[in-house]
Amino acid sequence: MREINIALLGFGTVGRGVAEVIRRNSKIIEDQIDCKLRITHVLVRNTEKYRDLDILKDVVVTDDFNCVIDAAPEIIIEVMGGIHPAKEYIFEALNHRINVVSANKDLVALFGPEIMHTATENKVNFSCEASVAGGIPILKPLHDSLAANQIESIIGIVNGTTNFILSDMDDSGVSYSDALRVAQKKGYAEADPTNDVCGYDAARKLAILASIGFRANVTFDDVLVEGIEKISQKDIQYASEMNYTIKLLAVAMRQENGIALNVYPAFVPRSHPLASVKGSYNAIYVTGNIVEDVMFYGRGAGSLPTASAVMGDVISTAKHILNHSTGTEMMLTETKRIPFYSSLKLKNAYYFRLLVDDMTGVLSQIAAAYADNNISIREVVQKSRIEDAAELMIITEETPRENIIHVEKALQVLPCMRQVANIIRVMDDGKR
Amino acid sequence: MREINIALLGFGTVGRGVAEVIRRNSKIIEDQIDCKLRITHVLVRNTEKYRDLDILKDVVVTDDFNCVIDAAPEIIIEVMGGIHPAKEYIFEALNHRINVVSANKDLVALFGPEIMHTATENKVNFSCEASVAGGIPILKPLHDSLAANQIESIIGIVNGTTNFILSDMDDSGVSYSDALRVAQKKGYAEADPTNDVCGYDAARKLAILASIGFRANVTFDDVLVEGIEKISQKDIQYASEMNYTIKLLAVAMRQENGIALNVYPAFVPRSHPLASVKGSYNAIYVTGNIVEDVMFYGRGAGSLPTASAVMGDVISTAKHILNHSTGTEMMLTETKRIPFYSSLKLKNAYYFRLLVDDMTGVLSQIAAAYADNNISIREVVQKSRIEDAAELMIITEETPRENIIHVEKALQVLPCMRQVANIIRVMDDGKR
Numbered sequence: 001m002r003e004i005n006i007a008l009l010g011f012g013t014v015g016r017g018v019a020e021v022i023r024r025n026s027k028i029i030e031d032q033i034d035c036k037l038r039i040t041h042v043l044v045r046n047t048e049k050y051r052d053l054d055i056l057k058d059v060v061v062t063d064d065f066n067c068v069i070d071a072a073p074e075i076i077i078e079v080m081g082g083i084h085p086a087k088e089y090i091f092e093a094l095n096h097r098i099n100v101v102s103a104n105k106d107l108v109a110l111f112g113p114e115i116m117h118t119a120t121e122n123k124v125n126f127s128c129e130a131s132v133a134g135g136i137p138i139l140k141p142l143h144d145s146l147a148a149n150q151i152e153s154i155i156g157i158v159n160g161t162t163n164f165i166l167s168d169m170d171d172s173g174v175s176y177s178d179a180l181r182v183a184q185k186k187g188y189a190e191a192d193p194t195n196d197v198c199g200y201d202a203a204r205k206l207a208i209l210a211s212i213g214f215r216a217n218v219t220f221d222d223v224l225v226e227g228i229e230k231i232s233q234k235d236i237q238y239a240s241e242m243n244y245t246i247k248l249l250a251v252a253m254r255q256e257n258g259i260a261l262n263v264y265p266a267f268v269p270r271s272h273p274l275a276s277v278k279g280s281y282n283a284i285y286v287t288g289n290i291v292e293d294v295m296f297y298g299r300g301a302g303s304l305p306t307a308s309a310v311m312g313d314v315i316s317t318a319k320h321i322l323n324h325s326t327g328t329e330m331m332l333t334e335t336k337r338i339p340f341y342s343s344l345k346l347k348n349a350y351y352f353r354l355l356v357d358d359m360t361g362v363l364s365q366i367a368a369a370y371a372d373n374n375i376s377i378r379e380v381v382q383k384s385r386i387e388d389a390a391e392l393m394i395i396t397e398e399t400p401r402e403n404i405i406h407v408e409k410a411l412q413v414l415p416c417m418r419q420v421a422n423i424i425r426v427m428d429d430g431k432r
Numbered sequence: 433m434r435e436i437n438i439a440l441l442g443f444g445t446v447g448r449g450v451a452e453v454i455r456r457n458s459k460i461i462e463d464q465i466d467c468k469l470r471i472t473h474v475l476v477r478n479t480e481k482y483r484d485l486d487i488l489k490d491v492v493v494t495d496d497f498n499c500v501i502d503a504a505p506e507i508i509i510e511v512m513g514g515i516h517p518a519k520e521y522i523f524e525a526l527n528h529r530i531n532v533v534s535a536n537k538d539l540v541a542l543f544g545p546e547i548m549h550t551a552t553e554n555k556v557n558f559s560c561e562a563s564v565a566g567g568i569p570i571l572k573p574l575h576d577s578l579a580a581n582q583i584e585s586i587i588g589i590v591n592g593t594t595n596f597i598l599s600d601m602d603d604s605g606v607s608y609s610d611a612l613r614v615a616q617k618k619g620y621a622e623a624d625p626t627n628d629v630c631g632y633d634a635a636r637k638l639a640i641l642a643s644i645g646f647r648a649n650v651t652f653d654d655v656l657v658e659g660i661e662k663i664s665q666k667d668i669q670y671a672s673e674m675n676y677t678i679k680l681l682a683v684a685m686r687q688e689n690g691i692a693l694n695v696y697p698a699f700v701p702r703s704h705p706l707a708s709v710k711g712s713y714n715a716i717y718v719t720g721n722i723v724e725d726v727m728f729y730g731r732g733a734g735s736l737p738t739a740s741a742v743m744g745d746v747i748s749t750a751k752h753i754l755n756h757s758t759g760t761e762m763m764l765t766e767t768k769r770i771p772f773y774s775s776l777k778l779k780n781a782y783y784f785r786l787l788v789d790d791m792t793g794v795l796s797q798i799a800a801a802y803a804d805n806n807i808s809i810r811e812v813v814q815k816s817r818i819e820d821a822a823e824l825m826i827i828t829e830e831t832p833r834e835n836i837i838h839v840e841k842a843l844q845v846l847p848c849m850r851q852v853a854n855i856i857r858v859m860d861d862g863k864r
Contacts, residue, residue: 017722021580021722024721024722025580025581025582025721025722028580028581028582028647029579029580031647032579032647129577135722135723135724135726136726137569137573137576137577137578137726140572140573140576140577141569141572141573141577144569144572144744144747144748145561145569145572145573145741145744146569146740146744147461147464147743147744147747147748148453148457148460148461148739148740148743148744148746148747149457149460149740150457150460215460215463215464271708272708273705273708273709273729275708276703276704276705276707276708277705288740289456289457290449290453290456290457290567290736290737290739290740290743291567291730291731291736291737291740291741292567292730292731292734292736292737293729293730293731294567294568294569294728294729294730294731295727295728295729295730296726296727296728296729297705297725297726297727297728297729298723298724298725298726298727299723299724299725299726302724304722304723304724305722305723305724307580307722308578308580308581308720308722308723309577309723311579311580311722312576312577312578312579312580314580315576315579315580316576316579319760323757323760325755325757325760328751328755328757
C-alpha cells in the first residue's frame with residue numbers, strides 16, 4: 001500500500017490527539033484513501049521528554065527542523081502554536097513543496113493570505129480548518145458549500161473558556177471570579193486568562209471567519225473587542241428573568257458601507273439556537289442572502305476534537321496528493337481590504353444596570369439623559385433597594401453605539417448617579 | 433471572461449431558486465471563480481408555461497432532452513425530482529461527459545453508488561448536497577471534514593413538514609389534525625401528506641446520510657419507519673410537563689454488530705440542541721469517535737435555501753472544470769452492504785399513555801405486565817380521570833424494542849385496559 005509520510009511540529013495537546021487518531025482510526029482512514037498515513041518525525045523543543053512514549057516508538061523525535069525538512073515528508077502538521085518559529089517553519093515547508101496543515105489561529109489570523117499565496121505558488125496545499133472552533137467543520141463549509149451566498153452576518157460563540165464561565169454563572173449562580181477559578185481548575189482557562197476573557201482569542205477567530213465569509217483580508221486589528229470581566233451574577237440573573245442568557249459573541253455584520261467587526265458580551269434570547277450552546281461548546285451562526293440561517297455546533301477545543309479537524313484536512317490533502325491536484329484548493333487568498341463600518345453607527349438594543357439615589361425625581365433625571373441622546377427606552381424596572389440606593393435596570397430600543405457612549409457620560413455626571421454598573425448589548429430575536 | 437454553460441432540468445421551486453441565485457449573486461460567483469455561469473437551456477414538460485418569464489428571456493426553453501444534450505452544456509442541474517425520467521437523463525448526461533448536480537433525494541437514496549460510478553468512469557462530477565436538508569451543508573462536511581472519525585450515530589430532524597406540525601402542536605396547543613391543516617395551507621404539507629407524516633421522506637434522507645457517514649450502501653428499504661400520525665396534543669403536553677419536546681428523528685446508530693436505522697417520533701430533552709430546532713428548520717446531530725458531537729442546523733427546504741446547496745455544488749464543479757480535475761471528488765461510491773442491527777434489540781426508554789379502568793388493583797396488574805417482560809419502570813403518573821377511566825403515563829428505563837412489543841400485547845389483553853393510547857421513545861440527555 002502507498003504510504004504518505006507526515007511530520008508533526010509540536011506534540012502538545014493537539015499533537016498527541018493527531019497521533020492518537022492516526023493510531024486508533026488507521027483502518028477507517030486507509031479504507032477511504034487506499035493509502036497509509038505514517039508519522040515519521042515529531043519536532044519538539046525538549047526531545048528527552050518524549051523519548052519513551054509508546055505512541056512515538058517508531059518516530060524520529062527531534063529538535064532540529066532541518067532534520068524534518070531533509071526527511072522530505074509529504075505533509076507537515078503544524079500544531080506548535082504561536083507566531084515564531086511556526087511562521088518561519090511553515091514558509092520553509094511550503095517553499096520545499098511540502099503540504100502543510102495547521103491549527104494555528106494566531107498565525108492564520110495575521111498571515112493567512114501570505115501563507116496561502118506561497119502554498120499556491122509552490123502548488124501545494126495549506127489548510128487550517130482546526131484554527132477556528134476546534135472540531136466543528138466551518139471554514140470549508142463557509143468557503144465551499146455557502147459559496148453562492150452573499151454572507152450577511154457571522155455570529156460566533158468561538159471561545160470555550162468564556163462560554164464555560166458564563167454558562168457556569170448562569171447554571172450555578174456563582175460569581176464571575178468563582179466561575180473563572182473553576183475554569184482554571186478544570187484546565188479550561190489559563191493562569192493568566194486575559195487572552196480569553198478579554199475577547200482577544202475570539203477576535204482572532206472572527207478575523208479568520210470574516211476573511212473567508214466576506215472574501216477579504218480581515219485581521220485581528222480590525223476587530224473591536226470587549227470582554228466579559230465586568231459581567232456580574234446580577235446581570236446574569238436579570239438576563240435570565242427576561243428569558244435571555246449572556247454569551248460572548250464574535251460578530252461580523254455586513255452594513256450598507258462596510259463590515260462591522262466586534263467581540264462583545266450580549267443578552268441572547270433563550271429561544272435562539274445560540275442560547276443552548278453551553279459549557280465549552282462552540283457554535284457559528286451564519287446568515288447568507290440565499291441560504292438564510294445556518295448554524296454549525298460542536299466542541300470548540302480539546303485534544304481529539306481539534307485533531308478531528310486537523311485530520312480532516314490531512315485526509316483531504318492526501319487525496320489531493322494521490323490525485324496530483326495539490327495547490328488547487330485555496331481559501332483566505334484575498335488581499336483586498338474592505339471598508340470597515342464604524343462600530344459607532346452600529347445599532348443594538350442595550351441593557352443598563354444603574355445604581356442611583358433612592359429618592360423622588362431620580363427617574364425623570366435619568367429619562368431626560370436618554371431623551372437628550374435620542375435613545376428610546378423600552379423598559380425600566382427597579383430591581384432592588386440597598387439602604388438608600390436603588391438599582392435600576394433599563395432596556396433601550398435599538399440605538400447607535402455612539403449615542404450609548406454619550407448617554408453613559410451624561411449618566412455618570414448626574415447628581416443622583418452612584419454607579420453605571422454595566423451596559424450590555426441585547427440581541428433581538430429578529431424574525432425567528 | 434470564460435463562460436460555463438448550464439442546463440436546468442426542471443423549473444419548479446428549486447429550479448426558479450437556482451435561476452434567481454445566478455442572477456442575483458452573479459458578481460459574487462464570478463469574483464470567486466473568474467468565470468461566468470450561464471443558464472442556456474431549461475427542460476420542462478410544458479414549454480408554453482415558461483415562455484414569457486423575464487428570468488428565462490435569453491434561455492432556450494425546451495421539452496426535448498436531446499436538445500439539451502446536443503447543446504453540450506458543461507453542467508446539468510437536475511431539479512425535476514422523482515425517479516423517471518430523471519434517472520435516465522442523469523445517466524445519459526454523465527455518459528456524455530457532462531457534470532451533474534442533483535437535488536433529487538429519491539434518486540440518490542436508491543441509485544447513489546451506481547450514479548457515482550458512472551460519473552467516475554466518465555471523469556465528471558456528480559454532486560447532490562441539496563438532496564438532504566435543503567440549504568444545510570451536511571454531505572460534504574460529513575464526508576470530508578469528519579473523514580478521520582468512526583461515525584457512531586447520526587440523528588436528524590430532516591423533514592420540515594413534520595417538524596412544523598410538531599412545533600405548532602407544542603407552541604400553540606393545537607391538535608394534530610389542525611396543525612396538519614395549517615401546514616397544508618402554508619404549503620409545508622402536501623394534500624396527501626403520507627410521504628412526510630409517515631416518515632418515508634425522512635427515511636430517504638437517512639439512507640443518504642448513513643451511506644456517507646458509515647461508508648456503505650444503505651437504501652431506503654433498510655430503514656424502519658414510524659410516523660407522527662398517532663401523536664396527540666396530550667402526548668405533546670405530557671412531554672412538555674417533563675421538559676421534553678416531541679420530534680420526528682431519523683436515527684442511524686452504530687451497534688456492536690451493525691448499524692440500526694430508524695425513523696420515529698421521540699421525546700427530546702429541551703436542553704438538547706435538537707430541541708430548539710423549530711418549524712421548518714432541519715438539523716443533523718452527528719457523533720464521531722474523535723470529534724464527539726457536532727450539529728448542522730438551517731433551512732431544510734425552500735426555493736432559495738435549497739438553491740444555495742445546489743449552487744455550492746455548481747461552483748465547486750466549475751472550479752473542478754477550470755482546474756481540469758473533474759471526476760476526482762467522489763462520495764456515495766460504496767457498494768458494500770453493512771450488517772443491519774435488528775431494531776428489536778435497540779434499547780430506549782419509552783413513554784406509555786394508557787387508558788385504564790379507574791379501580792383498585794389496576795396498577796398492580798399493569799406493573800406485573802411490565803415486570804413479566806423484564807421492563808423496569810422509572811415513573812408512573814396518573815394524569816387525569818374521565819368518568820370511570822383513568823389515564824396513566826408510564827416512563828420505562830432503557831429497554832430493548834422487542835420487550836416493548838411484548839408488553840404492548842400483554843397490556844392490550846389486561847381486563848382493566850381500555851386503550852394503549854400511545855408508546856413513544858424517550859431520548860436520554862446522555863452525558864451532555
